[in-house]
Amino acid sequence: IIPLEWWQHCTLYQIYPRSFKDSNADGIGDLQGIISELQHFADSGVDAIWMSPIFESPMIDFGYDISNYYEIHYEYGDIEDFNELLNKAHELGIKVLLDFVPNHASTQSHYFIESEANNPRYRDYFMWDDGLEDPNNASNRLPPSNWVSQFGGSAWQWSDARQQFYLHQFAIEQGDFNFTHQPVRDEMFNIMRFWLDKGVDGFRLDALPYLFEANPADHGGRYPDDPLSGLVHIQPNERGYTIPLYTKDLIEIYDVVHEWRDFIDRYNEEHGGDTRVIFSEGYANISMTMLYYGNEYGYIGAHFPFNFDFITDVSAESNARDLVYTVLKWLTHMPQGAAANWQFGNHDNSRMPSRFRIDMVDGLNSLNMMLPGASVTYQGEEIGMRDGYVSWNDTVDVEALQQGNESNYMEFSRDPARTPFHWDNSTNAGFSTGNRTWLPIAGDYMELNLAKQKEDDRSHYKVYQALTRLRKTTTLIHGDYNIRAFSNFVFYLIRYLRTFDTYVLVFNVGERTETVDLNRVPYLTLPATVYVSSINSTRVEGTVIDYNVLTLAGGEA
Ligand code: TEU
Numbered sequence: 001i002i003p004l005e006w007w008q009h010c011t012l013y014q015i016y017p018r019s020f021k022d023s024n025a026d027g028i029g030d031l032q033g034i035i036s037e038l039q040h041f042a043d044s045g046v047d048a049i050w051m052s053p054i055f056e057s058p059m060i061d062f063g064y065d066i067s068n069y070y071e072i073h074y075e076y077g078d079i080e081d082f083n084e085l086l087n088k089a090h091e092l093g094i095k096v097l098l099d100f101v102p103n104h105a106s107t108q109s110h111y112f113i114e115s116e117a118n119n120p121r122y123r124d125y126f127m128w129d130d131g132l133e134d135p136n137n138a139s140n141r142l143p144p145s146n147w148v149s150q151f152g153g154s155a156w157q158w159s160d161a162r163q164q165f166y167l168h169q170f171a172i173e174q175g176d177f178n179f180t181h182q183p184v185r186d187e188m189f190n191i192m193r194f195w196l197d198k199g200v201d202g203f204r205l206d207a208l209p210y211l212f213e214a215n216p217a218d219h220g221g222r223y224p225d226d227p228l229s230g231l232v233h234i235q236p237n238e239r240g241y242t243i244p245l246y247t248k249d250l251i252e253i254y255d256v257v258h259e260w261r262d263f264i265d266r267y268n269e270e271h272g273g274d275t276r277v278i279f280s281e282g283y284a285n286i287s288m289t290m291l292y293y294g295n296e297y298g299y300i301g302a303h304f305p306f307n308f309d310f311i312t313d314v315s316a317e318s319n320a321r322d323l324v325y326t327v328l329k330w331l332t333h334m335p336q337g338a339a340a341n342w343q344f345g346n347h348d349n350s351r352m353p354s355r356f357r358i359d360m361v362d363g364l365n366s367l368n369m370m371l372p373g374a375s376v377t378y379q380g381e382e383i384g385m386r387d388g389y390v391s392w393n394d395t396v397d398v399e400a401l402q403q404g405n406e407s408n409y410m411e412f413s414r415d416p417a418r419t420p421f422h423w424d425n426s427t428n429a430g431f432s433t434g435n436r437t438w439l440p441i442a443g444d445y446m447e448l449n450l451a452k453q454k455e456d457d458r459s460h461y462k463v464y465q466a467l468t469r470l471r472k473t474t475t476l477i478h479g480d481y482n483i484r485a486f487s488n489f490v491f492y493l494i495r496y497l498r499t500f501d502t503y504v505l506v507f508n509v510g511e512r513t514e515t516v517d518l519n520r521v522p523y524l525t526l527p528a529t530v531y532v533s534s535i536n537s538t539r540v541e542g543t544v545i546d547y548n549v550l551t552l553a554g555g556e557a
């Protein structure tokens with residue numbers, strides 16, 4: 001058995017700090033709140049946490065607009081709180097990763113303020129351009145190109161102060177850094193080193209596909225219009241997905257990722273201890289995604305790119321074969337020897353039980369945790385939290401506010417996936433003792449909360465705990481896998497390793513009762529007994545399985 005490093009098989013948990021736990025009754029989650037609940041991770045069998053951004057920010061994009069990369073945001077706490085969090089997590093054996101946002105900074109960061117003021121030291125930190133002449137108005141300038149921001153509208157914003165446009169691939173208040181400018185790249189190393197020296201175990205790297213844009217030098221001296229996804233082609237409120245040609249997935253990105261990997265490898269060598277890691281974030285096609293790992297020719301990238309296939313490719317409408325395909329898509333494209341990873345939700349997308357069916361929670365958590373590689377849990381998935389209802393009046397997500405109105409904002413809003421965690425059935429679900437929370441509490445918290453699930457004989461949380469325990473077995477860490485659909489409704493995933501115990505997941509993703517014959521499962525050693533079953537199952541731990549005729553209710557795993 002070849003030894004593996006922690007990150008190759010860890011259970012990683014995403015905290016959305018604003019919604020995890022509030023310690024000072026202002027209705028906003030904070031670092032002391034996280035500290036007070038660190039035991040939750042130990043109890044749950046989580047090995048590592050990554051926190052969405054906790055740095056100083058005007059909170060236009062709730063921390064993804066950073067105004068100071070070296071400071072903790074005041075609503076979350078201060079550097080002492082951070083050090084305490086890190087130490088206490090480490091005492092419990094839990095690794096801590098930060099969210100690193102290299103593509104853009106807040107327009108209130110000193111980088112941007114100084115750049116806008118034409119301070120020579122920062123002048124080229126962002127993507128500035130004079131724009132085009134306006135044929136109808138000599139005193140007006142038009143945006144340099146038709147590029148659209150991810151949050152709607154032109155990706156170019158006019159600055160009166162500098163009399164130029166700057167690029168923002170996200171909100172107007174998030175200026176895109178100029179990654180062709182060496183001092184910007186150097187500053188990114190400074191920031192990473194600062195937090196590594198504090199003792200963090202690595203970073204999630206935000207929005208990497210947007211690091212580079214087409215260079216005017218290659219396009220006759222101006223930024224080229226995008227033929228497919230430019231402003232002229234986007235109808236108001238239309239949300240058809242086109243992949244921008246000049247603003248996303250540019251090949252130069254991978255040089256930067258390689259530099260970061262090189263940097264963190266050297267840091268690891270110099271400082272010893274457990275490996276510090278970088279996990280890259282980006283929605284791209286499978287080939288561009290795999291390049292974030294690196295390739296077989298000596299180019300090394302991130303430890304792994306986050307796998308979003310279970311978020312983008314499948315839903316409640318998918319059948320068993322689609323789910324199997326989605327697993328194999330990643331495993332078969334992955335470079336030799338790389339570590340896989342799985343996740344079913346995050347703060348940008350509808351929650352897993354809402355995108356799939358609520359009777360699929362335990363089966364999907366089982367799939368997430370029984371596959372080879374790292375497993376990622378988004379805050380709330382361990383108890384099966386669903387999207388919360390957020391009215392237009394309560395809506396705070398910049399994506400919804402910028403593109404939506406009272407009748408269509410739900411198409412854009414990421415707020416429903418960000419409502420506070422349900423600790424118990426007390427006021428504000430135990431999240432906060434304040435009068436008002438930054439986002440409303442989801443309506444189902446009285447029935448669906450952690451405290452209740454700890455008490456109940458059977459619950460999503462207890463299944464989750466059984467699964468994190470299972471992940472610590474030699475078979476789950478090192479074993480081989482086989483996955484296949486019995487039919488459109490039922491599939492199996494088996495993990496096996498020589499004489500070690502064999503584990504099989506059998507999951508009926510359909511809504512009706514189905515029967516399968518386990519004799520068709522290779523490597524299965526019989527007789528088989530139940531280790532854990534979904535809460536909609538009548539089978540309890542230890543039940544001997546009738547492998548000739550195994551009958552599964554809809555959603556049973
Ligand atoms: O998201 C990156 C990203 O690719 C977005 O387009 C994402 O798909 C979109 O928000 C979905 O509606 C990251 C963060 O996860 C997100 O919260 C930030 O808003 C974004 O970067 C900008 O920093």
Ligand code: CA
Binds near residue numbers: 024026027028029030
């Ligand atoms: Ca607070």
